[in-house]
Amino acid sequence: MIVPSVRREWIWGLRSFLLLLLAGAYLALERGGNAYLQRLAILFLINLMLVVSLNLFTGFTGVFSLGHIGFMALGAYASAILTLPVNLKAVNLPDLPAPLASITLPFFPALILGGLIAAIVALLIGIPVLRLSGHFVAVATLGFLVITRVVLINAETFTRGTRTFAGVPPFTTMGWAALWALLNVYVAWRLKHSPLGLRLLAARDDPWGAKSVGVSIGRMRLIAFGISAFFTGIAGGLWAHFLTAFSPNAFYFSRTFEIIVMMIVGGMGSVTGSILGTLLVMASTEALRNLEPGFAIGSLTVGPLYGLSQIGLAVLLMLLMTFRRQGLLGDRELRLEAIAERLERWLERRKTALEAPRVRKADP
């Protein structure tokens, strides 16, 4: 694509503005010391990873996965078992097999291992499951989620069963979360515009057409499934070291739906949409939650409205599904090129609008 040089300047300007904005926001949060906002930021980054990686599979292939939170659970438990200090292991997990009981890994390798375990499991279950298509995959992956939960509850040696897994060191900082979220978004973006991504999108929009030109749909989907599960596992590890205590209940339907809602609001198949969707859903939930204890508008006082944030989110979703079924962005992306073009056009229009009356005045 040939981009006019004036617009290229615009793009560079926008790009540096965006980067400065992000860096500024990061530093303000990091240095500002408001622990509440920091928590929200970390939670946003982790949710963003979950949404982007789910979108990386579901959005790019058109095959619905309801089992991704299972990968999150695997990453969370695997990394938490690996980083748990040895003395706590003796108390909390007394029956842990020998090599695991005596080692404690640093955060980074534990996270990677958690992600890899999720990815390997994804590849194993992906081979049979991805032979199915459409809604059947949704049901099969839902089955995976249920199985993961049953295994977590029964593998008491490793997970303490239904009892809370506590004492995980609080390693997840803003830096770690930002780093991984950036990497995740970058990988998803590159993947979408790579030959692999183009084949996935082609197979999604016209499976027979794609097959007829030699796209091996099964293998492409498996790769996307694996990458997606890896990042979901990493997000699980970050979440585990953020919350420090959790039980299998945390990785079930309610979290699954939360993530799917964010993905659908943003638009399936859109990376920038995922960012917008996560931001919109989290911001509106948090804003409504802050109104719940009661508020006043002028002289009108409203009492406590617990549950307001859930109802608000449901209404938002209903409106969105009625008026914009494809989500905020559909499967398109917010591109700097397009924004720059619009800005330019807008400025031009303003210029002509400013000049036009002057011309007309000079006429008579």
Place this chain on the structure above:
Amino acid sequence: MRPLRWIGLVLVFLLVTAACQPAAPPPAVTPTAPSASPPAGTPGGGAPIRIGAPFNLTGGMASIDVPAANGARLAAEEINAAGGVMGRPIELLIRDTKTDPATAATVVTQLIEQDKVVAVIGFNDSDYVLAAGPICQRAGIPFITVGATSPRLPGQVGDMLFLTPFGDNVQAAVGAEFAFEKFGKTAYLLWDKGAEYTTVLAKYFKERFTELGGTIVLEDTYQSGDKDFSAQIAKVKALPQQPDFYYISALPDDVGTIVKQFRNAGITGPIVGGDGYDTPLLIQVAGSAAENVFFTTHSLLTADSPNERVRKFVAAYKQKYGTEPEAVFAALGYDTVYVLAEAIRRAGSTDGQAIKQALENIRDFPAVTGVINYSPQSHIPQKGVTVIEVKGGKFTLAAERVPQKVPTP
């Protein structure tokens, strides 16, 4: 892309149902509403003492967390009407954490960082205490859990954590000792492996019962939410001789169903359980099948109780909310605010360390759910346990006792 619309519709439906679970606490004016006029008798001088009160007011825990929050609110209003603490009113910041540990952690951080609360009370389940507790611990803010009964919590969270109820090891020991003396030496043990509370309770019961010389003739498990217990019942019926009693460790939602199905199958012996049975659901669901059921709990909340503090609490609760306390957790919420107010009064300050030390020096504090004692070594009160028998379709007092020996947490 048609399927998406359907998936969207399904999601909307699910969200709406999730949001419509028993949420609505009574339309009481919370002290947080900015322009709410202060109740009569509110002490004039001094900025309010802010106490954070996170509860799961919506979602799966709501049936016991809403009464707990109501009890706490009632106590705060009574204290303020009587002149507050150190001449300052108490401001209870009740927040909904949506039965989600991540929300619990966020809410508690916000309460400490933005609302500058001096102490936090709340929650009836250890999942939420373990998510929120470490944040209070790091900030040096005392945290009293209203109803989480795991005796390991103080060890897991740290020295800023206190419990209002007794630990599960205490109630399991009382259950074992009571049943051993009253019913006999053989027991059947069934527990829900889908929850921490039921698993731990069964474990402590077994430990204490076998230590006493009892024998568990059969052990079995199920999952929370199971609706059909015929497999477990078939195994019980196949026993050559029926045990003296049946100890069933269950969550409030399942208690009624289990009892009903056991009775329908012709099992008439005494059924014994823990404070999960303390729900109106037991008699509502099981009906006359609930006769001959015994359970350990924090207190028997009836309007004609011989205990004056209980009578007063039940009357005040009924007057404010138009119903008798729905669950014993209402009384625990009430007690928590009173014990915290007492500690702040004794500390004469709102400093976290001072409040913690004052709490550790609370001795023989008369509460609705028993006498509360804390010490630097134990942040779990050594309270008496109430044993309730279902008789004539009502909860009646069977015993009030202290365990002879308590299994180590």
